[in-house]
Amino acid sequence: MAFRMEEGASVQVFIGNKKYGWYKLDGARHQVTVPTLIGPLVLEIGEGGAKVVSSPCRNKVCVRTGTIRHAHSEIICMPARVLVMMEADKDGDGAGKKEPGAGTDAVTY
């Protein structure tokens, strides 16, 4: 449980263990098609959030996750091997994490 929530600024998209791309959350909503091993997965990114609009997987858990908005939130699609991870830094290079005071204060399980 995170004690302090931080707004996300960008999302990193992974296919398997490989980085596919990064997208900023500011600006208007737009759709991004990610070519996965089982077919195209469509993301909707913008206005401070990201969600999976459609997926070729069977159970659609990733679609039902809905919109993620806070840093460190994730959407996972196991059949497609896709991970969508929210980050607090705008440039998608993890630079924001190095700032003192940035991110969550403490995490407990």
Place this chain on the structure above:
Amino acid sequence: MAPGKRNRGPEPMPLPTEPRDNPAGQGKVTPEAFALALLIASSLQIMENLLPRIPLFPWMRIGFSYVIILPFMLQYGPRAAFALFLARNFISILYGGQPLTTFLIGTGSGAVAFLGLGQPVTWAYRRGWMGVLGASVLLATGFNVAQLAAVNFTLIRHSGFYFQTGPILAWSLVSGAAVALLIRFSETELAELFSPAGTGAMPPAAAPAHSRPGPFLAGLAVLAGLFLVSDFRMQLPVLAILLILMKDRGRILLHAWPFFFYLAWLHLFHTSGAYLLGEWVTREGAYRFALYAARLANLILLGRWLSGRFPWQWAGRSRSPYLRGFLLSLPLFADLFKPSLEFGREMIRRLLAGQRKGVLAPAFDSWREKMQGAAKAAENRAEPDAEAADAETADVKS
């Protein structure tokens, strides 16, 4: 200020700054004063080329020509100063081979600065609420900020480019102060420039070069079209044609390298999307860089092509003192570069020797002499022509 010290004929008019007892300014601009001011301002601009540029910030320059343009504004008002500024930019296109894009950006920024800030600054100055230093710094700030916005809007299209705001504001302070100092050092010369006697006899206006308006208008339409096309593949055929047509293409494009550098930095490496090369370049970033780089190259090359095809005959029939002054000065511009560089060296030599007063006097004196020499030569040519015309009339009558 002691304008009479140098004993150059009649007592010159005071600089508008010193006795601020005439809030309405100091009369109307004459074509002769405009021509001489334009020659000196253009010469000062070329002199500035002697100074090295700041890497990555090549547009940060002191603006020596404002040593003329700013007092011109305080003397005759912002409209006259903008006309002088515009004419100076035209000269840069005509003789300096400046691309049209640079002209448009510079002129647009100048329009914002002069027409937005010019009147309040002149008004405050004439009432003694502001000095030369304040006026110079304010104008430099307005111009530089407007130029930053114009460059970003037309060429870069990335909010990250505004990181330059801080350095540009600091530079406005430095350059505005430097111009104000040079104005202070050149008070005697400026007072003479604004005196009716100081402009002396002038040569007749030269006939401007004729060119067909068709190619110019067609090129202008293509230039406007380039802004509307947002697919880089449609920019490429135009670029290929321009690369074939233009002779000095490599040098021209190389000269604009800081723009391409910023495009690469802001678009290629900082645009989100699917990775294309490692984790540095995204597909979307590469596309945007290709679009803006192709458009920039097109604008630079087409601008250069257009600048040599302006139909000057359109300007020949005007009664405007600015346009007549501009045409008056045209014949002398062919000999602009070499003496300007010599004035620059002389200025640096004088400054290094600790000589401040009259540091720009060689430029003022030389151009005044050149104009008076051209006037005399024109008079000498006109006399035999008049005699021949009289003889012809007599023959017809007989």
